[in-house]
Amino acid sequence: xxxxxxxxxxxxxxxxxxxxxxxxxxxxxxxxxxxxxxxxxxxxxxxxxxxxxxxxxxxxxxxxxxxxxxxxxxxxxxxxxxxxxxxxxxxxxxxxxxxxxxxxxxxxxxxxxxxxxxxxxxxxxxxxxxxxxxxxxxxxxxxxxxxxxxxxxxxxxxxxxxxxxxxxxxxxxxxxxxxxxxxxxxxxxxxxxxxxxxxxxxxxxxxxxxxxxxxxxxxxxxxxxxxxxxxxxxxxxxxxxxxxxxxxxxxxxxxxxxxxxxxxxxxxxxxxxxxxxxxxxxxxxxxxxxxxxxxxxxxxxxxxxxxxxxxxxxxxxxxxxxxxxxxxxxxxxxxxxxxxxxxxxxxxxxxxxxxxxxxxxxxxxxxxxxxxxxxxxxxxxxxxxxxxxxxxxxxxxxxxxxxxxxxxxxxxxxxxxxxxxxxxxxxxxxxxxxxxxxxxxxxxxxxxxxxxxxxxxxxxxxxxxxxxxxxxxxxxxxxxxxxxxxxxxxxxxxxxxxxxxxx
Amino acid sequence: xxxxxxxxxxxxxxxxxxxxxxxxxxxxxxxxxxxxxxxxxxxxxxxxxxxxxxxxxxxxxxxxxxxxxxxxxxxxxxxxxxxxxxxxxxxxxxxxxxxxxxxxxxxxxxxxxxxxxxxxxxxxxxxxxxxxxxxxxxxxxxxxxxxxxxx
Numbered sequence: 001x002x003x004x005x006x007x008x009x010x011x012x013x014x015x016x017x018x019x020x021x022x023x024x025x026x027x028x029x030x031x032x033x034x035x036x037x038x039x040x041x042x043x044x045x046x047x048x049x050x051x052x053x054x055x056x057x058x059x060x061x062x063x064x065x066x067x068x069x070x071x072x073x074x075x076x077x078x079x080x081x082x083x084x085x086x087x088x089x090x091x092x093x094x095x096x097x098x099x100x101x102x103x104x105x106x107x108x109x110x111x112x113x114x115x116x117x118x119x120x121x122x123x124x125x126x127x128x129x130x131x132x133x134x135x136x137x138x139x140x141x142x143x144x145x146x147x148x149x150x151x152x153x154x155x156x157x158x159x160x161x162x163x164x165x166x167x168x169x170x171x172x173x174x175x176x177x178x179x180x181x182x183x184x185x186x187x188x189x190x191x192x193x194x195x196x197x198x199x200x201x202x203x204x205x206x207x208x209x210x211x212x213x214x215x216x217x218x219x220x221x222x223x224x225x226x227x228x229x230x231x232x233x234x235x236x237x238x239x240x241x242x243x244x245x246x247x248x249x250x251x252x253x254x255x256x257x258x259x260x261x262x263x264x265x266x267x268x269x270x271x272x273x274x275x276x277x278x279x280x281x282x283x284x285x286x287x288x289x290x291x292x293x294x295x296x297x298x299x300x301x302x303x304x305x306x307x308x309x310x311x312x313x314x315x316x317x318x319x320x321x322x323x324x325x326x327x328x329x330x331x332x333x334x335x336x337x338x339x340x341x342x343x344x345x346x347x348x349x350x351x352x353x354x355x356x357x358x359x360x361x362x363x364x365x366x367x368x369x370x371x372x373x374x375x376x377x378x379x380x381x382x383x384x385x386x387x388x389x390x391x392x393x394x395x396x397x398x399x400x401x402x403x404x405x406x407x408x409x410x411x412x413x414x415x416x417x418x419x420x421x422x423x424x425x426x427x428x429x430x431x432x433x434x435x436x437x438x439x440x441x442x443x444x445x446x447x448x449x450x451x452x453x454x455x456x457x458x459x460x461x462x463x464x465x466x467x468x469x470x471x472x473x474x475x476x477x478x479x480x481x482x483x484x485x486x487x488x489x490x491x492x493x494x495x496x497x498x499x500x501x502x503x
Numbered sequence: 504x505x506x507x508x509x510x511x512x513x514x515x516x517x518x519x520x521x522x523x524x525x526x527x528x529x530x531x532x533x534x535x536x537x538x539x540x541x542x543x544x545x546x547x548x549x550x551x552x553x554x555x556x557x558x559x560x561x562x563x564x565x566x567x568x569x570x571x572x573x574x575x576x577x578x579x580x581x582x583x584x585x586x587x588x589x590x591x592x593x594x595x596x597x598x599x600x601x602x603x604x605x606x607x608x609x610x611x612x613x614x615x616x617x618x619x620x621x622x623x624x625x626x627x628x629x630x631x632x633x634x635x636x637x638x639x640x641x642x643x644x645x646x647x648x649x650x651x652x653x654x
Binding site: 408 | 507508510511515518522525529533534535536537538539540541542543546547549550553554556557560574575578579580581582583586587590591593594597598606609610613614616617618619627631635639643644645646647
């Protein structure tokens with residue numbers, strides 16, 4: 001009953017005209033970002049972050065959240081029509097989605113993707129509502145040991161799930177921790193690695209770093225690419241899936257929703273992992289696994305449901321524990337801090353308007369996205385035809401304006417450009433930005449909680465393993481590290497031995 | 504030998520040594536009383552150790568030898584370099600020339616990288632500057648530098 005009253009309160013905030021507008025703008029931009037390959041949700045939220053400074057906190061977060069889950073809807077359009085994923089969590093949709101389009105079934109593919117996203121997204125929000133408040137109360141018992149261990153688990157997960165080398169991902173996490181702690185020490189107030197630069201006393205801004213790494217870096221890689229994509233030339237008809245399509249896809253949507261929801265809560269999980277795993281699960285349980293890869297509607301319904309469900313549930317650790325589980329939400333975490341809101345167990349108590357307003361807006365946003373992504377598909381197809389020669393300069397300009405507008409200081413622009421070059425080089429040298437940005441955002445919390453925990457325990461590490469929550473999360477993190485490092489380590493030793501003997 | 508990882512490994516080793524030195528100057532403290540440099544020290548130590556492993560792996564590992572130049576083979580890397588230089592110059596001249604003029608020049612150069620027709624480049628740059636000024640300055644109240652011409 002309490003939850004219902006709170007939800008109604010949330011709707012009273014979300015249905016205010018200005019918040020409705022922000023929700024619409026967020027979902028519209030999110031869909032646009034999802035449709036357009038080249039800029040992902042991290043880049044989009046980073047680029048738009050400075051603009052939200054002028055908005056009220058609740059409206060700003062509603063808009064940024066709208067972008068985050070809106071992207072999951074839009075990504076499927078370009079995956080199905082162009083065979084190029086709009087963003088990472090739609091990669092797997094390319095496999096069967098594009099095959100359906102080539103067989104003249106683009107409409108049902110787009111339709112089931114949109115409906116699956118809507119149903120899963122709505123269920124995800126219900127789950128968020130159900131779990132968030134109890135988890136917040138539970139998290140009030142967390143101390144520095146628990147927070148430190150959770151952050152370690154989150155960073156370990158992200159490195160474990162990295163596409164490339166785990167070794168290099170851990171290196172990026174270490175570098176991110178270093179970068180994140182540049183500025184004044186929260187305990188002693190002494191400047192750390194500021195080199196006398198005044199603008200660094202408050203630390204390096206999250207927005208210039210994220211815009212640089214994921215916005216500028218991505219654009220630079222795309223500018224030099226010689227690959228161009230072609231839209232499937234087929235008339236898109238019958239967007240409403242048939243009865244047979246629904247029968248074929250219904251259990252795939254249910255499984256995708258469940259898989260996505262639980263993976264979204266895990267630090268390091270999120271929509272990308274959810275979409276890949278749910279496809280794997282679907283193929284494994286299917287009675288006709290051979291049809292996957294050739295236009296199976298389950299191959300579209302499952303990952304699209306999973307990524308939307310995960311997008312909703314990933315707000316649980318962010319809002320209740322103050323730990324962003326994905327790089328995109330790490331930037332959103334930064335946005336909350338910039339607006340003077342500290343996510344964590346006390347968020348619901350201190351800012352009930354923001355918490356319930358955002359949750360209610362997610363219900364509304366899912367409805368808006370269904371409308372945006374079905375009848376307006378022809379509009380998005382036209383958007384896909386915007387020449388890249390016009391698009392990328394505009395994105396660069398957006399980034400430059402965004403970076404400058406944060407503090408009206410050209411220093412932030414230079415920081416962004418530097419990280420843009422870094423992001424570009426990362427792609428060349430196979431480093432990933434995700435562990436870096438997550439460690440960057442969590443760095444100050446990591447440092448503070450570690451030092452507080454050690455001060456409390458007088459330097460002893462035993463309490464990390466005697467306090468139950470801390471013990472479980474740390475042991476899980478250590479196991480993950482061992483699983484990820486040991487095979488690599490043994491392969492490396494084997495490679496070195498072979499090479500030495502050959503010489 | 505994987506030159507790519509060798510070079511990056513050496514780079515990160517240098518960074519870790521530098522940060523480690525800075526950390527000791529800040530004061531690492533003890534485990535029971537960690538100092539300002541505590542996290543920096545241990546992070547740089549781990550980063551340094553992993554860099555050494557990466558360097559060893561790149562020298563002795565099985566990976567096919569690649570030249571650094573292969574990273575840019577077949578790509579229009581000149582465009583990326585031009586774009587970086589352009590936005591860097593923009594940052595240098597923005598406060599001097601003001602938003603309108605600096606952005607107009609920026610867009611001419613960026614659209615020019617895409618080799619659009621001259622009149623399309625100029626028109627697109629003009630429209631972009633006007634629209635962005637209206638949206639960001641008037642609607643979103645962002646204060647742009649005016650520069651020496653007062654624009």
